[in-house]
Amino acid sequence: AGLPNTTLPKTDAMTESAAFTETRFTTPARYADEVTAAGAPVTATAAPDVDGVRIGTFAGYPAVLVETADARAAIALHGGHLLSYVPTGGEDLLWLSPRLADAPAAIRGGVPVVWPFFGRQGQSNDVPSHGFVRTVRWQLVEATRDAEGSVSLTLAPPHYADLGLDLRMHLRIGKTLEQTLETTNTGDAPVAFTQALHSYFHVSDVANVRVEGLDGLRFRDKNDGYAAHAQTGDWVLDDARDPGRSDYIYADAGGRYLLDDPGLDRRIELETSGSRSLVVWNPGETAAERSSDMNDGSWRGFLCLEAANAGPDIVRLAPGQTHVLTQRVRVLPRD
Numbered sequence: 001a002g003l004p005n006t007t008l009p010k011t012d013a014m015t016e017s018a019a020f021t022e023t024r025f026t027t028p029a030r031y032a033d034e035v036t037a038a039g040a041p042v043t044a045t046a047a048p049d050v051d052g053v054r055i056g057t058f059a060g061y062p063a064v065l066v067e068t069a070d071a072r073a074a075i076a077l078h079g080g081h082l083l084s085y086v087p088t089g090g091e092d093l094l095w096l097s098p099r100l101a102d103a104p105a106a107i108r109g110g111v112p113v114v115w116p117f118f119g120r121q122g123q124s125n126d127v128p129s130h131g132f133v134r135t136v137r138w139q140l141v142e143a144t145r146d147a148e149g150s151v152s153l154t155l156a157p158p159h160y161a162d163l164g165l166d167l168r169m170h171l172r173i174g175k176t177l178e179q180t181l182e183t184t185n186t187g188d189a190p191v192a193f194t195q196a197l198h199s200y201f202h203v204s205d206v207a208n209v210r211v212e213g214l215d216g217l218r219f220r221d222k223n224d225g226y227a228a229h230a231q232t233g234d235w236v237l238d239d240a241r242d243p244g245r246s247d248y249i250y251a252d253a254g255g256r257y258l259l260d261d262p263g264l265d266r267r268i269e270l271e272t273s274g275s276r277s278l279v280v281w282n283p284g285e286t287a288a289e290r291s292s293d294m295n296d297g298s299w300r301g302f303l304c305l306e307a308a309n310a311g312p313d314i315v316r317l318a319p320g321q322t323h324v325l326t327q328r329v330r331v332l333p334r335d
């Protein structure tokens with residue numbers, strides 16, 4: 001198969017903020033202190049009095065641990081990072097690096113929360129890549145259990161008074177994983193932002209899976225100066241232009257994707273709303289070998305499908321408005 005890509009006219013629009021209208025964010029005053037504090041041990045966090053929810057550790061991180069009849073999950077307080085989601089009787093849907101660095105470094109794997117900008121889109125080089133919330137400590141705000149036995153959680157990063165935006169993340173752990181980023185403009189000026197739920201899905205071998213739901217879409221290739229291309233057929237890793245890596249932002253994406261994995265004999269279904277872009281990322285061997293948390297061949301074990309508002313898909317919020325991005329993830333059998 002591969003991607004017989006059509007090259008469309010090249011433009012710099014992806015890297016020039018003037019071409020779009022993203023808000024240029026200034027690093028919040030509290031950010032550096034929050035990052036420093038995130039490296040300190042967690043002092044007692046009160047466990048909510050909800051059946052199947054407790055505070056413990058997962059992969060060395062203080063985490064909210066959830067157990068229901070249908071699934072188990074772990075969410076690190078560091079970055080509000082979903083580390084694991086295991087449907088009962090199945091394997092983890094998420095990949096987590098076997099070589100994790102200590103907090104406050106960003107966690108490699110799971111579902112990093114990228115907010116309020118994707119990479120450094122429309123930003124100066126002074127801001128941290130992928131935003132202000134993935135290397136700071138979050139709080140568990142609420143936990144409930146519904147009649148069907150699913151557990152719902154709300155988590156929040158530190159409130160940055162000078163950012164003008166507020167974030168809440170909601171998770172529903174049950175037969176399906178539901179994850180929502182709810183962004184509110186709390187300032188008095190319009191804000192234009194980008195974001196992603198940067199899911200690292202666990203696969204048998206990234207070279208042996210395909211992604212359905214992208215056929216015919218246009219995408220920008222970050223490894224090709226953000227040149228525009230058109231997708232033909234399913235996504236596979238053996239891109240004829242560059243076998244072994246993918247850093248594509250698909251625009252006007254339909255919101256339903258299937259990650260077909262013959263090796264694990266499963267399909268992961270990803271449905272999104274409030275998101276019109278999908279990022280498909282794997283570093284490939286060369287870049288992975290340069291990275292201390294992926295340089296053991298383990299990069300083959302994941303594919304990132306990132307439910308995003310990125311590239312030309314920018315969210316504009318007037319003061320007081322709220323935007324909701326949701327992803328729903330579940331396993332389907334292979335036919």
Ligand SMILES: O=P(O)(O)OC[C@H]1O[C@@H](O)[C@H](O)[C@@H](O)[C@@H]1O
Pocket residue numbers: 106119129130198222247279281306
């Ligand atoms: O290494 P990081 O900061 O977690 O980013 C990982 C990747 O995240 C993806 O979303 C980007 O498109 C890639 O360009 C980037 O390399």
